[in-house]
Amino acid sequence: MSSRRRSREHALQILYQWDMRKQPVEESIEAFYGSLYSEENAAQPERDEFLEQLVRGTVEKAEEIDALISGHAEHWRLERMPAVDRNLLRLAIYEMRNTETPAPVVIDEALELARRFSTEESVQFVNGVLDAIHREGRVGA
Numbered sequence: 001m002s003s004r005r006r007s008r009e010h011a012l013q014i015l016y017q018w019d020m021r022k023q024p025v026e027e028s029i030e031a032f033y034g035s036l037y038s039e040e041n042a043a044q045p046e047r048d049e050f051l052e053q054l055v056r057g058t059v060e061k062a063e064e065i066d067a068l069i070s071g072h073a074e075h076w077r078l079e080r081m082p083a084v085d086r087n088l089l090r091l092a093i094y095e096m097r098n099t100e101t102p103a104p105v106v107i108d109e110a111l112e113l114a115r116r117f118s119t120e121e122s123v124q125f126v127n128g129v130l131d132a133i134h135r136e137g138r139v140g141a
Contacts (some may be wrong), residue, residue, distance in 0.1 A: 007051040015087040025059040058094040072132045084118045103134045
């Protein structure tokens with residue numbers, strides 16, 4: 001597994017925890033790193049800059065991102081979406097709009113995460129929402 005894929009996977013896990021526990025993002029990040037530490041492995045886990053950029057950026061822009069999701073997720077209210085799908089969309093939209101990663105790569109990575117952590121229906125849903133947002137972005141560019 002590539003390091004960026006692993007970073008996205010871990011970012012999704014942190015965002016899920018942040019969303020479900022309604023705790024400050026820094027607490028969610030520290031809880032994640034704390035879960036990697038054990039008494040058997042006395043070394044502190046190495047920080048992942050890409051992961052932290054994704055998490056902090058997604059949370060910082062969550063309101064804007066949630067508005068985009070709501071506008072493109074037909075027949076789905078944000079709070080009624082499965083939490084994994086909601087946070088996967090947030091993560092992918094942040095990365096697609098705020099990093100140098102090409103949108104097709106972001107979408108492919110998001111679909112892989114959906115296959116791993118959600119359902120086949122979710123894969124189709126995530127693909128539809130991300131594709132619509134990507135197409136909208138290209139029109140305005």
